Amino acid sequence: MRPEVADLLARMTVEEKVAQLQSVWLNQDEGGVVAPTQDDSDLAAVDFDAAVRHGLGQLTRTFGTLPVDPELGARGLAHSQRRIMAANRFGIPAIAHEECLTGLTVWQATIFPSPLCWGAAFDPDLVARMGAAIGGSMRALGVHQGLAPVLDVTRDLRWGRVEETIGEDPFLVGLIGSAYVRGLESAGVVATLKHFAGYSSSRAGRNFGPVSIGPRELADVLLPPFEMALRAGARSVMNAYTDNDGIPAAADESLLTQRLREVYGFTGTVVADYHAVSFLQTLHGLADTPGKAAGLALRAGIDVELPTVTCYGDALLAALAAGDVDPALVDRAVSRVLEQKWQLGLLDDDYSPEPAGPFDLDPESSRTLALDLARRSIVLLHNRDTLPLPAGARVAVIGPRADDQHAVMGCYSFPVHVGVHHPDVPVGIEVPTVFDALRKDYDVSYALGCPVLGGDDAGIAEAVAVAREADFCVVVLGDRTGMFGTGTSGEGCDVSDLRLPGRQEELLEAVLDTGTPVVLVLLVGRPYEISRQVDRLAAILCGFLPGEEGSTALADVLSGRVDPSGRLPVSFPRAGAGHPSTYLAPILGRRTELSSVDPTPLFPFGHGLSYAPVTWLDADSARDWPTDGECHLSVTLRNDNAVPATEIVQVYLHDPVAEVVRPVQQLIAFSRVTLPPGGTTRVDFTLHADLTCYTGLSGQRQVDPGAVELRIGRSSVDIESTLTLELTGPRRFVGFDRVMQPSHVVTPMA
Known part of the structure; x- marks a missing residue:
């Protein structure tokens, strides 16, 4: 713990500590339904002065609840921050958060393409630039935290939130989502990864529906995007609403603490998806009082209750006084909140809540x-x-x-x-x-x-x-x-x-x-x-x-x-x-003679046509691939058209023999390549053997020796070249520090 945070924590009363775990949602009763079961929740008009008398952790959606003129909204936010600072002994402001999935959810702000478009573009650099632009608008208004990106991997197209996902492939989701994180965080805004974890695997694609997945689907499909985005610098995580095998994510200590903190080494904040703490009582039936729900969520690892205080208020204070909740859990959560406020400059002696401006949220x-x-x-x-x-x-x-x-x-x-x-x-x-x-x-x-x-x-x-x-x-x-x-x-x-x-x-x-x-x-x-x-x-x-x-x-x-x-x-x-x-x-x-149902898609993952198709010349690599080393793959393209042409070079891994059943193929690399008329271009990929890992019988990720195929083509079905390689050396077990991304260089040729 940072010395400044430790000193501050030591001087705070229990009421002041608990206040840092709370949020206030102003004007929510005037804004319409924008959160699940909002009409049934205790969201009456807030007595702001009473709510902030001991301080406040977060302010919820001061712009994204009503159509607020950006300049007036920024002034109003600054005014609220001054009231919060004046009300508590230490002058600590709140972290202001907003939604920012398709751009900042503020009146007159740019509406960017949806996350499925990010995936369809196969262009991480452009997505990073978009994230930086969104983050810049947020900082100008005085907003510190964005509730994005959504890293749920598409599993069932019937689910309503498919539009919020980046795609059905964990590598694509992770690479594009990480780019968004880098962009948002580069502007000094905290990116919040959603929804950790398993939300998109609900039965029959029903929102909030129970999840029944095994440890390998969780580890090999749903978690890699979060791992990649954490390594990209995301400083906050939001829990999933769903339960997996009867354990709601909001109460899952093995997920939010043991895996996220101890295995992944995450040091940021975990914030509750809206009302998720109270849902432990009202929807999941794990608690019979708000105080017990608070205790379960704190123990699991949720640091801040959003969107407003229901369980982390008087109910939590009563549970602490009764000895039902360990005070060390409160100290743990508060230290994380204060650490993040320190990172954001909110604890600086010269901090001012005045907005930076300008307030053109849809610039050219x-x-x-x-x-x-x-x-x-x-x-x-x-x-x-x-x-x-x-x-x-x-x-x-x-x-x-x-x-x-x-x-x-x-x-x-x-x-x-x-x-x-x-x-x-x-x-x-x-x-x-x-x-x-x-x-x-x-x-x-x-x-x-x-x-x-x-x-x-x-x-x-x-x-x-x-x-x-x-x-x-x-x-x-x-x-x-x-x-x-x-x-x-x-x-x-x-x-x-x-x-x-x-x-x-x-x-x-x-x-x-x-x-x-x-x-x-x-x-x-x-x-x-x-x-x-x-x-x-x-x-x-x-x-x-x-x-x-x-x-x-x-x-x-x-x-x-x-x-x-x-x-x-x-x-x-x-x-x-x-x-x-x-x-x-x-x-x-896939399609087999053992079933009368043919699941073959009409248009497969990675598919897309062009007016100016590119000519594929060759693909080559060495045939030996050390289990602890790299493979160098070269792909050459030519544009025989009179206009520029673009191809998405896609590299899939096929592992014919493994310790457990695996997908027939999965994406491990891609490159968006634009060629001038008549031009020839070579793409050189560097693929680490870690990209072949999967979760074996031991429950650990492993890289196996043996034959694998690299399938290179225009889509998951339209394969131009298949190369057989031999992974040589001993089986290796790898963890969070494994290589999760390839590198590539695009070289125009004479």
Whole structure:
């Protein structure tokens, strides 16, 4: 413990210590439902002076609860901080936190593409730049902690929060999530890893549903992204809501203390997901009083109760006085909170809460970043020589997502998360629709057809009439993002099947029957099952909620100004596919003669087409790979097109014989490569043998000697080269300090 923190802790009363474990949520009763079971929670208007009389650990969402003018909000936050500092003996301010999953969840702030877009772009450097931009806006306002990124690996597409995930592959999630962490932390903002751990594996994809996974799925699929992001410098972790095999994460000492602290060496703070401490009593049935819930969470390792004090207040003080909670647990948590405040400069004698400004939260630089990321994330799934659309074409733009600003926004964007509760307040930033963007290039007509949910025959008939008069029809379908059942995608918006919501499939069929070539544009928070239409569609583009510049990016791709270069971070299912199903399947999880169900995806992980395909020349490496050393892999590409071309070189590992059943293949490296016209480029990967490790029978990660394959290609299915290598040397056991990332160098060749 830092001497300054130890000295401060020694001088604090028990009331002052407990106050550092609390948060206050101002104005939450006016903001609408933005957290689970909020209506049922004890969130009455807060007596602020009474709440901060002994100090305060955190302030919850002072900007992200109501549409607050950023400058007025920053002044209000500074005023609250001065009141907190004046109220406690030591002048300690609070840590202010906000959501920042698709950009800072504040009115008038840039709405960046959703995390699935980060995964689709396969571009960690660009995601890091986005994180730094978001962090810069937060610091300017006086916000210290961001509740992102979400590192849950997609396991079941029916889960509503798929849109918040980065993808179905732990390496991709870890590498991209770590980049976001580096960006956010580089701005001096604490990144909070969510949701530790197992949340995305709930039964049947139901939010909060029980989790029943084994130790190997936890260790080899769900935990690696957190390990990578911790090593990238994340200073906070948020628990998962779910229980695994009957143990809620909020009460799991083996997870939050033994693994996170003792194995991983984490020294930051663990904050409760909203109401998770009280859920130990109200939803999980592990405690019969708030005080007992507080004791369970503290013992497990949760340092701060969010979003407001329910259990870590008078109930905890009473439990301490009764001897039901060990005071050392409080000291442990408080020391971590104070250490983080020291790191943030909040304990400095000259600390001032006055905001730095300026308060332009959607500057041109951020819009450019949002556009670049959106462009790189658009995935061309299918194309029958239709795209790009020819100049001057008559284009019918049809569908519920064609002319709606919210169509490009995730559930944690401010207009969806908060703005929907304040319909008279404008969006606050410029957000073109697909219809707006396309009419700059084409002679366009428009018909709604049907809303995302509902609609009538007359609307579909109108769309059919409009489609018949056009040269091409762009049908824009997808999700209405929302919270807790108010949408078709988003937190608490789970589904029982993967058909397009409402009457959208019926609309698509009706337009296809006109004979006009149909380009399907999907603006979705999850992949949907479109195999019944794929053979009749002229082309399919997918944008996973690509943010405020997403429609502009789609128009750029449709017109050919931008070559599509996104690749799928999640597989698209085909009709009758089982649930859950990701590409990380063993032999018996794939199509076999032993089952009548074919889980083969319609479009596989890593898939994506281009207008300018790259020519693959060769791939080579040495055949011996020491179990404690490196393998050097070289891949050469050529661009035979007259325009620049981009390829995502993907490297998969296949381990034919292992101590336990393993996926047939898994991603261990990738590189986004852009080649000039006529250019040749070599990509040199350095792959450490640690990348082949898995959890064996001993429960430890191990690197085995023996034959393995490196499969190099355009996707998990489209493999260009297969190299057989021999891992030589003894079996090695590896831990948290193992090599988790490869390196690569891209070299243009004459």
